[in-house]
Amino acid sequence: MNIDPLTIDFVRDLILRKETTATALTEEFYKKIESEDSKIHAFLTLSKDRAFAKATEIDGMADRGEELPPMAGVPVGIKDVFMTRGIQTTAGSRILEDFVAPYDSTAVARLESAGAIVVGKLNCDEFAMGSSNENSGYGPVHNPRDLSRVPGGSSGGSAAAVAANMAVATLGSDTGGSIRQPAAFCGVVGLMPTYGRVSRYGLIAFASSLDHVGPLTKSVKDAATVLKVIAGRDPKDSTSADMPVPNYLDEIGRPVRGMKIGVPDEYFPAELDGEVRAAVQKSIDDLREAGCEIKRISLPHTKYAIPTYYIVATAEASSNLARYDGVRYGLRAKDAKTLSEMYRKTRDRGFGAEVKRRIMLGTYALSAGYYDAYYLQAQKVRTLLARDFQNAFAEVDAIITPTTPTAAFKLGEKADDPVSMYLADIFTVTADLVGIPGLAVPCGTTKSGLPIGVQVLGKHFDEGTILRVGHVIEHEQAKQAGAESRKS
């Protein structure tokens, strides 16, 4: 059976109609992983026992004619920053090399309750810090569309696994663009929900006011299905919002006629890559064609987003990562004579260069004498960024931008220049800073065949609108691709 075109509802239907079993499908996916992943390196750990146990459970339900849950038998991969009980959970860091999670993160538990089969844990930048996956303590992931290029980061393994059809859907986390940017680079759909929409319980913390949990999928419809499953209040995360979870699938296929779409000048600078500009413009034209009113808008503080992000994110990280001290879990330097020496040696050996850089920057920004100039100023600018969007959303229903300034770059290309690496997130960080949802949808390819992604931003808790708009963009793409292939 060709598993490549499988989407979530397709899998459920096959099992429902007894055309396959969850067990057989799981075997197919492991075969695929075994044949493909030596080139891509998306998976860090395979969770076969857990996967087959769940598959057996789903097959039992199907045999007994019970109603199948929405993600029944769907093979999913989990970014290795999510706790998965009894399974190695490293966050891409050597400091957690032998760490086995004692409990499940809420998002993973909800996926499994909805019938999903966790096939393994996915490679990522160490502690989700990076835009290329080159910061993984276990070696980089290669972009399945071009193995010499990065898959993006930090959820690079999550994007690559979906792009290479080694999983039907994956879970990622987004702190500055870490779901949407790799989705764009690998040509898949990536959804960052509103801050508080999905519980962060069991997500290994990077920057707590910026961390978001969301899916990477092959279609906008699948992203809607996963969001419906994982969203909603969780008593174990006090920042998870007590807001009703709508049926996001209702938005798929709904018309967009009369909708107002904002196009911010600041996201189309003169130096924007020409092919990216043209592809995004094409999606804007498609939306106009579908009856949307396109409006030029301004988000005047956009250029301050990256510096704001690198203060807030590193400050929070320096605090969150203080827990890795060799006492309760993770690596411990064995040759230290005193406790203080043990802390230092453990952290020196366990953390990679980028993590150390961010801990240092965050500690510096919070240190006596610099707090007002850096951290306080950054939190004030964050308010200004939020006001930019408040003003924009008074006029428009959704905003369209490129997801990234260029298509995927080469491995090693930016590795020595942290600032130029940080700028890869220039169009994605602002949504994290202001907590609004963002959806990356493939919108074309470069002449050399690299994927390009368009980004749809929405109001707080209005994932429904961006999914609806994203689906129209995707649908137009598919229609035109179909027309192209009929011509040739």
Add this chain to the structure above:
Amino acid sequence: MKVTEKDVLYVADLANLELTEQERQRMLKDLNSILEHIDMLGQLDTKDVPPMAEVVTLAAKPVQAGESGTPFEYTMRADEVKPGLTHESAMMNAPDTDGTYFKVPKVIDKGGEVSE
């Protein structure tokens, strides 16, 4: 150069990192280049702008007239005892343990003589 070698040593100490000589030199260069980019934040006049305290305050359920409390009142819960992580689970990743507690190297250094 905003950050000096002395600053790198001081901040590394605060962060419980030591860094090799090579790492310190690289850190000096990187921190300065990042901070140079970050300095543009100083251009903005934020005298009357409040710092962001809650990411989704704007979207949170508004407090109705007659109700008391904050927009995030639902985050408060009764202080009830509920089952949590078992002792065994909490200790399962311990690098060193006597079975009940985590064990660590000697803590206090009394004038060169280390005591437990």
